[in-house]
Amino acid sequence: MTNDEDKSSESSAQDVIVAFLGSIEPGIKRIDTHASIVFLGAERVWKIKRAVRLPFLDYSSLEKRRAACEAELDVNKSFAPDLYRRVVPITDGLDGLAVDGQGTPVEWAVEMKRFDETAGLDRIAATVGIAPALAEEVADAILASHHRSKAADGAAWLASIGTLIARNTARFREVNGLERQAVEKLHSSSLAALDAQRPCLERRAAEGFVRRCHGDLHLGNITMIDGKPVLFDAIEFDPAIATTDVLYDLSFVLMDMLHHEQRTAANVSFNRYLARSAPFHFDALALFPLFLSIRAAIRAHVLFMKAEQNDSDRQVGDEAGKYFELAVQLINPPPGGLVAVGGMSGTGKSVLARAVAPFLGPAPGAVVIRSDVVRKAMFDVPEHHRLPESAYAPRVTQRVYDALMTQAHGVASQDHCVVIDAAFLRPEERRAFAGVEPASSVHLGLFLRADLNVRLARIAGRHNDASDATATVAHMQEGHDSGNMDWPVIDAGGTPEATRAKVMPFLAPLIAQCACDP
Known part of the structure; x- marks a missing residue:
């Protein structure tokens, strides 16, 4: 037989x-x-x-x-x-x-x-959307799974990446209706990215970031149980396939959020994972175009195969095509850049920074660096812990801005996008931002203004926030002379949506279109 x-x-x-x-x-x-x-x-x-x-x-x-x-x-x-x-x-x-x-x-x-299959994140994304708080919990669950896993020998993982690319390409070449030029462009661009990022991949393997991971973290394999996201259906058929760089594991869920038109959720999960695992992954941002694209290509590969098993289900084939288009786009990311959002306490800097970050630069959007969080980290206290007045002395604030610029340089030098959320009340702070390398990257500063009564109301309404600003601080800032303001000044006294609409034209050079956009 x-x-x-x-x-x-x-x-x-x-x-x-x-x-x-x-x-x-x-x-x-x-x-x-x-x-x-x-x-x-x-x-x-x-x-x-x-x-x-x-x-x-x-x-x-x-x-x-x-x-x-x-x-x-x-x-x-x-x-x-x-x-x-x-x-x-x-x-x-x-x-x-x-x-x-x-x-x-x-x-x-x-x-x-x-369990309730309608509680899967794919269903939630398709109905009510993935809220920022849930996106943070997803990142926390993934990070916890990575912490539980021991470091593995990265040799097999490094050797497998080229095979993954080749296997996907072989499948795409057999699919009727896929543009051959797009298939070959995806293949060559993926191999070029792999070659360019090999030193980073090898360094991370040596540092212990290759671990036995979930391996199949699309949104359908995360479900809500007792109000918490639970990862399930991890890869079991080949430990080697699931033994990868932890950022490659994270990239699957980020990519799938993008596919499901959840750009904000993807950016929130991305920033949450980076912040909670800091400082270990900030020097590996250049890996994301390759990782995200391979993940989208794998999803397309699997769905094209499923469509062949049931050739009467055209919806599966259409979905596979969308993942393929996303893979093509992700491997050719737009340039990065630097954005600074300044203003007095209560002008809505943090809200605006989080609102625009998903749409800036390479997927899954900009890294957000907040001065309040950096300051708390300097004193080794939780974000919501209130610092003494001495922690806001001029010499400490100078250290905070030095750290902000150093981190911004680290992000921008990888051709990623960064948003700095800080007051920038002094001319020398704004000049320091303008001097962050690489000089060739777009540098855009935005300064928010709002009436005192608006700022006071916003400060009073804060809960579980990293900012230590009080009404007293807001009153003191009213008399501050910010010097010659060479940044666009934005009236931020209205709703967050209105402020976002006002700044988007200034951000146009950094706004990235996405195949996931409706």
Whole structure:
């Protein structure tokens, strides 16, 4: 019997089991992926592996599928221990097929606790959108998973990147309707980026940032349980595929947020992860175009394959095409630059910085550096801890601005975009910003103004904020002479949306269009 005949026999035998599982409970729901079939019961979920052999996995025999189920249970217990229960046999005995019966095992399934599939982040993104607070929690969950994982030898990961690119390209060359020039451009640009970033990749591997990660963090593999995002369905079929740079793991969810038109959420998660893991990843920002693009290409690859398995589902093929377009765009990022948002306390600097950052420079948007946070870090206290008045002495403030400019240089020198959120009340502070290298990058300063009563109301309404500004500080600033103001002055006394609309024309040179834009 040939390998093709073996495969056909396995698939035919599995068809009977699939029909059985689809009828074991009234109202059971079936979900198909390229590698698995999932059955959603009232309280339990059964997931079997398809009898397939693909370029990156092999479930072609019963024993291989059993091993894959056991590996899935083992891997995902660390991500979602309350979801994953056990591996159970589908048996064939005197009374026919049964789940965990007395007969001979003819298939294996992962048994999980049933959860609300409408609570997946892909569904949330498509309905109400991913709020900034949730985006921060997602970043925290991913970072926690990376902290739990030990450093691994990075040699296999480094060697695999070129293979990933080649495998994606091979698939795209076979897809009818894809523009061949775009496929080849994606291929050559990806290889060029890999070559350019190899020293950074090698350094990070040596520093311990290659770890066993989740490996498949698209939004459909993150769900809300008890009000918290939970990662599940991590890659089990090949530990090597999931053993990568942690930023490559993060890039999957950031890319998928972009695909789902959640640019703000992507930028919030990006900044949250960087801030909570500082200072370890600020020197690796140049990796994101490559990482994000490969992740989009992999998603396109998988969905094109799924579309082939069910050629009547045109929606899957269309979705794959959108991921491909995103991959092409992400590998050719726009230039970076520097933006400074200044103004007295209560003018809305931080709100504006967060609002514009998602749209500036390379995806997933600008790095936001806030003076209040930098100052707290200098004193090794939490962001919301109030500092004594001595922490705001002129010599300390000078140190804060020196640190801001150093960090801004570090970001901009990687051709990424940075937004500095600080008062910039003194001419020398604004001159320092203008002098941040690289000189060839766009430098744009914006100075916000608002009436005292508006500023006081905003300061009074702050809760859990890094700023220590009080009404007394606001009154003192009223008499401050900011000297010759050579930045555009923006009336920020209205709504945040109105302020954002006023500054966007000034930011036009740095605003990046995205294939994810509606």
